[in-house]
Amino acid sequence: MSKDSFLPYGAPNHSSVKPVDLKNLKPYGDAMNDGRMQVNFTLPVEPSPEAQEAAAELMRKMGFVDVKIVDMQKASEGFSFFVGYGAINHSVDFTKITVLKVETVFKGFDEINELIRTKIKRKIRIIGATTGFDAHTVGLDAMFNMKGYKGDYGLERYPMIEAKNMGAQVPNIELLEAAIKMNADAIMVSQVVTEKDCHINNLKDLMVLADKHGWRDRFIFISGGPRLSHPLSVECGLDAGFGTGTLPSHVASYVVDELIRRLERKK
Amino acid sequence: MKLRLNKTQIAQCRSIAKVVSRDVGKMISQHSTVAIERSALRVMGICGAHKKADGQFYPHANAIVDQLEKDNVLARGASFWLANAMLQLEKSAEDVAALVAEDKLRLSEIPLQKKAAVEKTARALAKAGVTKIVEQKKNRKNLLKHLDDPHDPSFKKPPMKYVIVASGNIFEDVVQARAAAQAGADVIAVIRSTAQSLLDYVPHGSTTEGFGGTYATQENFRIMRRALDEESEKLGRYIRLTNYSSGLCMPEIASLAAIERLDFLLCDSLYGILFRDINMKRTLIDQHFSRMMCALSEIFINTGEDNYLTTADAVENGHQVLASQFLNERFALDAHMKESFMGLGHAMEMNPWHPNGILLEIARAQMTRDIFPKAPLKYMPPTRHMEGDIFFGHVYDAIFNLVSVMTKQGIHLLGMPTEAIHTPLLGDRYMALKSCNYIFGGAADLGDELIFRPNGKIEKWSQKVLKESLQLLKKIERIGLYRAIEEKCFAEVSRSLTGGKGFKGVFEKHAEYFNPVQDALEVELVKR
Numbered sequence A: 001m002s003k004d005s006f007l008p009y010g011a012p013n014h015s016s017v018k019p020v021d022l023k024n025l026k027p028y029g030d031a032m033n034d035g036r037m038q039v040n041f042t043l044p045v046e047p048s049p050e051a052q053e054a055a056a057e058l059m060r061k062m063g064f065v066d067v068k069i070v071d072m073q074k075a076s077e078g079f080s081f082f083v084g085y086g087a088i089n090h091s092v093d094f095t096k097i098t099v100l101k102v103e104t105v106f107k108g109f110d111e112i113n114e115l116i117r118t119k120i121k122r123k124i125r126i127i128g129a130t131t132g133f134d135a136h137t138v139g140l141d142a143m144f145n146m147k148g149y150k151g152d153y154g155l156e157r158y159p160m161i162e163a164k165n166m167g168a169q170v171p172n173i174e175l176l177e178a179a180i181k182m183n184a185d186a187i188m189v190s191q192v193v194t195e196k197d198c199h200i201n202n203l204k205d206l207m208v209l210a211d212k213h214g215w216r217d218r219f220i221f222i223s224g225g226p227r228l229s230h231p232l233s234v235e236c237g238l239d240a241g242f243g244t245g246t247l248p249s250h251v252a253s254y255v256v257d258e259l260i261r262r263l264e265r266k267k
Numbered sequence B: 001m002k003l004r005l006n007k008t009q010i011a012q013c014r015s016i017a018k019v020v021s022r023d024v025g026k027m028i029s030q031h032s033t034v035a036i037e038r039s040a041l042r043v044m045g046i047c048g049a050h051k052k053a054d055g056q057f058y059p060h061a062n063a064i065v066d067q068l069e070k071d072n073v074l075a076r077g078a079s080f081w082l083a084n085a086m087l088q089l090e091k092s093a094e095d096v097a098a099l100v101a102e103d104k105l106r107l108s109e110i111p112l113q114k115k116a117a118v119e120k121t122a123r124a125l126a127k128a129g130v131t132k133i134v135e136q137k138k139n140r141k142n143l144l145k146h147l148d149d150p151h152d153p154s155f156k157k158p159p160m161k162y163v164i165v166a167s168g169n170i171f172e173d174v175v176q177a178r179a180a181a182q183a184g185a186d187v188i189a190v191i192r193s194t195a196q197s198l199l200d201y202v203p204h205g206s207t208t209e210g211f212g213g214t215y216a217t218q219e220n221f222r223i224m225r226r227a228l229d230e231e232s233e234k235l236g237r238y239i240r241l242t243n244y245s246s247g248l249c250m251p252e253i254a255s256l257a258a259i260e261r262l263d264f265l266l267c268d269s270l271y272g273i274l275f276r277d278i279n280m281k282r283t284l285i286d287q288h289f290s291r292m293m294c295a296l297s298e299i300f301i302n303t304g305e306d307n308y309l310t311t312a313d314a315v316e317n318g319h320q321v322l323a324s325q326f327l328n329e330r331f332a333l334d335a336h337m338k339e340s341f342m343g344l345g346h347a348m349e350m351n352p353w354h355p356n357g358i359l360l361e362i363a364r365a366q367m368t369r370d371i372f373p374k375a376p377l378k379y380m381p382p383t384r385h386m387e388g389d390i391f392f393g394h395v396y397d398a399i400f401n402l403v404s405v406m407t408k409q410g411i412h413l414l415g416m417p418t419e420a421i422h423t424p425l426l427g428d429r430y431m432a433l434k435s436c437n438y439i440f441g442g443a444a445d446l447g448d449e450l451i452f453r454p455n456g457k458i459e460k461w462s463q464k465v466l467k468e469s470l471q472l473l474k475k476i477e478r479i480g481l482y483r484a485i486e487e488k489c490f491a492e493v494s495r496s497l498t499g500g501k502g503f504k505g506v507f508e509k510h511a512e513y514f515n516p517v518q519d520a521l522e523v524e525l526v527k528r
């Protein structure tokens, strides 16, 4: 057994047990590498033997073999609803996968405050808002409010952080101007609505504005939201992005690490 | 299945709500808003729009009110100036409107005609508009004579099944709405495009481009109503249509909905303030007019307390919902609405992993039923704790369906397994409806078979929520509604009396303020 090939957790050492093969990773259904998955979709035609075959054919085109359409129902006039099972032909090389990740080591509340006190030697200032027409505040508040999220204190609770939460529906320019006024170190933007990629356009627009005013390097730009990720955020020109399950201490850890990096670069 | 709740406490809650609404009512009666003026114009037949340089249509009603505002004469009421111009120029209302929109006429510069004659002209237009609305109400009644009505005012039938469509394109929405009706939906809501609530005008014509929803326009209302009428005839069951009377155009949407025979409207006295940061006064004044319109056209209102539980914890804050329901009920009564048209809102939003959380949800739902026995309660599904795991979500929604049918809710918003991901796909809606059809059928009479253990967990929880609501209402009585909202009594949101959007559009009525539509509504409603 090597690093790339090993027995699954708890497997007895027996010749019939196949190892996990990271070079050719496939879904595990009922046995190693069987590749079995379920698929569900609707087609804009009435149920019929032809519709069923069309559904199976679509799955074969997706790379499934041993396709079984296990359910075909009439969803309404002119629409059919399918559940299909198949084994996927493809595999991925897990050892070659690289993902852009936020550069930080997650730390706890006390450690973060202590780092700010000893390394930055002043309170740090963070401002945040949900921008554009987006009215969702719960995620943003989870980051900022004293009580925090899932037992993790919010930024307002940190003695070494001055946090300002501007709420929702804030135009990009107002957020930037408020950040200048506060002399903020970091700007946090929440984006929840993603219809027609409005979150992406909104974030890009923020960065264009920041560039135009020469404020790009003045702040650490951070975005967050359920459909956001670090790579997407970087693609939009920001410094970091956080998705579902983010805790306030995650963001605080990143801001502190990044500020320290920036201080050291200046030296 | 009934809970033993303290009747004195319930009565106290209602009497406090009355005191609170009395103060607000005074403020309401002394003010009007740009949106109410535009609504009056719309009812009087001003429904055109003109194309601006940027290619967008801008409603005539807005052009008139903008001009009057600019010339500082709006306080007499837009209807007065319109009728005055009609008399002097001997032109129809729409012709006058078109001239204003093209900037060829300044209403305030037209010599004042005899007051009695102006008012007579205006009242005739208002009467024609109101008559049209009354006609639409009769049309609905007629349809319900030969079509099955999924709604039973005594709640012997399971709740009405309500789903949303939100493709952004009204024509696509029609396809999905009809499919949903066939799969069992009784009510179709066309979700509005993101942030339409912040537009201070109602877009014009049919629309095909929206974000997370489809624009509410008069033409879109008409298109969907026509399609649902056809589908209703085909299915032999009346399919209701809903939209959103909230935001800066709350009263106008109500008027257009009445004209186009929508059946329900989301219409809350506080939602805009708390969730869209619309000015407090603006919302309170606007909701009163909107609800009078609903009362006249027998549109069910749906209130928005369910939303409180998305920003405030649902286990701890059930009392905010109940307190707000008492206020919403009172404000609706003040607008001459009957209880049987009040879809007071609430939701199943507790953390699903809370021990015995399902019991607590049953307690809250049954308590709401018992306290508002006539109201077609609007019960919202889990949303906040929905995550990407659609399989768990489907199970979670199934429990919601069961709680809803056993506690005899009135309007049941179907939960979608994909709630945390996107506005529903056709297949998501189908899955959700199938599950609901199963549970509503299989447990149709469950509520009549069960009794709660006296002093058990369920009963005690409902008593606790009621008691806390009374305490909250007492606080609101002490400090007044405005300060209560400022001090985060609802949804953990704080708003100020003069903050928020749309405050500029509120004005104090002139001694000779004139609004023939509001007068006609008043007459019709009191006459009942």
Ligand code: B12
Residues within 6 Å of the ligand: A128, A133, A134, A135, A136, A137, A138, A139, A140, A142, A143, A149, A188, A189, A190, A191, A192, A193, A194, A195, A222, A223, A224, A225, A226, A227, A242, A243, A244, A245, A246, A247, A251, B191, B192, B193, B194, B195, B211, B212, B213, B275, B307, B310, B311, B383, B384, B385, B386, B387, B418, B419, B420, B421, B422, B423, B424
């Ligand atoms: C609550 C809610 C509302 C409430 C919001 C109340 C409020 N004040 O926030 C109300 C009722 C107002 C609302 C309105 C609308 N909503 Co809404 N809403 C939701 C709901 C149910 C929950 C969102 C939530 O609070 N989640 C809990 C928080 C804690 O999670 P979170 O936001 O993901 O945040 C976490 C991370 O993402 C991250 N994070 C978030 N922000 C940030 C920021 C930073 C800087 C960082 C570091 C991290 C971070 O950390 C958080 C904690 O881990 C979701 C469905 C769902 N279950 O997700 C729909 C949902 C988000 N809404 C949706 C829509 C479409 C709307 C409307 C546009 C509908 C309409 N047409 O009117 C309107 C929006 C109007 C507007 N102008 O924006 C869609 C979005 C679809 C999409 N992908 O675009 C959803 C997914 C529902 C659906 N299936 O259709 N909504």
